[in-house]
Amino acid sequence: MILVHCSRKEIGRRWAEILSSEFGAEMVSLSEQVQEYEKVEIAVCWKAPKRMFYDYPNLKFIQSVGAGVDHIFDSENAIPGAKIARIIDPQLSADMFEFILTIVLANMKQLNLYYDQQRRKLWKENSYNSIKDITISILGLGVIGSHVASNLSAIGFNTLGWSQSEKNISGVQSFQGIDGLNDMLAQTDYLVNILPLTESTRNIIDANFLSKLKKSSYFINVGRGPQVVDQALISAIDQGILSGATLDVFHHEPLHVDHEFWTHPKIIVTPHVASITNLDTASEQVFENIRRYKKGLNPINQVSLDKKY
Numbered sequence: 419m420i421l422v423h424c425s426r427k428e429i430g431r432r433w434a435e436i437l438s439s440e441f442g443a444e445m446v447s448l449s450e451q452v453q454e455y456e457k458v459e460i461a462v463c464w465k466a467p468k469r470m471f472y473d474y475p476n477l478k479f480i481q482s483v484g485a486g487v488d489h490i491f492d493s494e495n496a497i498p499g500a501k502i503a504r505i506i507d508p509q510l511s512a513d514m515f516e517f518i519l520t521i522v523l524a525n526m527k528q529l530n531l532y533y534d535q536q537r538r539k540l541w542k543e544n545s546y547n548s549i550k551d552i553t554i555s556i557l558g559l560g561v562i563g564s565h566v567a568s569n570l571s572a573i574g575f576n577t578l579g580w581s582q583s584e585k586n587i588s589g590v591q592s593f594q595g596i597d598g599l600n601d602m603l604a605q606t607d608y609l610v611n612i613l614p615l616t617e618s619t620r621n622i623i624d625a626n627f628l629s630k631l632k633k634s635s636y637f638i639n640v641g642r643g644p645q646v647v648d649q650a651l652i653s654a655i656d657q658g659i660l661s662g663a664t665l666d667v668f669h670h671e672p673l674h675v676d677h678e679f680w681t682h683p684k685i686i687v688t689p690h691v692a693s694i695t696n697l698d699t700a701s702e703q704v705f706e707n708i709r710r711y712k713k714g715l716n717p718i719n720q721v722s723l724d725k726k727y
């Protein structure tokens with residue numbers, strides 16, 4: 419039996435529908451409708467409540483319906499003995515590239531400033547920036563980060579990337595380790611975070627990290643909120659270390675109404691929409707993994723339980 423739990427109920431219902439049409443409605447249950455807990459062997463999920471999977475004694479396979487699996491490890495739902503898989507979908511990577519490109523171009527071409535000037539009926543030219551003069555650094559060169567980096571490089575940005583192991587991506591300069599990081603940050607005009615959330619990346623973007631950036635660089639967070647020390651980010655913007663930031667991910671989502679990010683004049687907040695799993699393009703790999711589970715095979719896009727990504 420396949421259990422479906424997504425933090426947004428309507429998304430959970432859509433997954434339950436498409437899984438039912440593939441495997442039969444009697445094989446699929448939304449978490450709130452499960453009657454026989456011991457029959458559940460597979461969970462298809464996004465942000466299940468803490469330790470929820472401990473209620474299912476025979477759960478053996480957990481499929482995240484997003485690229486990230488931190489929601490499974492953080493909620494302590496990576497139950498012993500269960501295999502975990504995530505979504506790897508070219509559409510997720512393509513959408514992430516489009517989002518980042520949009521933010522960078524809008525910022526480079528001063529769109530917000532001109533919008534603000536328009537409201538004041540102010541006709542004033544500001545500095546002009548071209549792609550060839552801009553250096554973008556990507557934190558995290560996994561499947562999505564590599565795609566983003568290689569596409570940014572292909573359209574003419576000077577593109578740098580930081581990752582655990584050296585990466586060979588055409589047109590992208592690869593950096594590793596703390597020295598590599600500092601070297602990269604010192605050259606950066608736009609810093610894009612796409613790191614997975616693990617214990618070693620939690621709070622990585624703190625005051626010390628931000629102090630290594632080239633002055634007036636711009637920060638885009640499409641990785642995870644807990645990788646950033648919020649107060650350090652605000653101070654870096656207020657001190658002019660950063661010229662501003664676009665944030666798509668947060669410590670707590672939805673972002674609390676009282677959070678300073680909402681009203682900071684140099685911060686743009688988007689509601690975790692940089693790249694969203696497309697059910698049409700992602701469902702086939704979930705079906706494939708369920709078939710594999712039934713045949714006793716390992717899932718595709720399996721997550722390392724040691725690395726936690």
Ligand code: GLV
Nearest residue numbers: 483484485486695
């Ligand atoms: C979104 O954040 C995802 O992990 O797919």
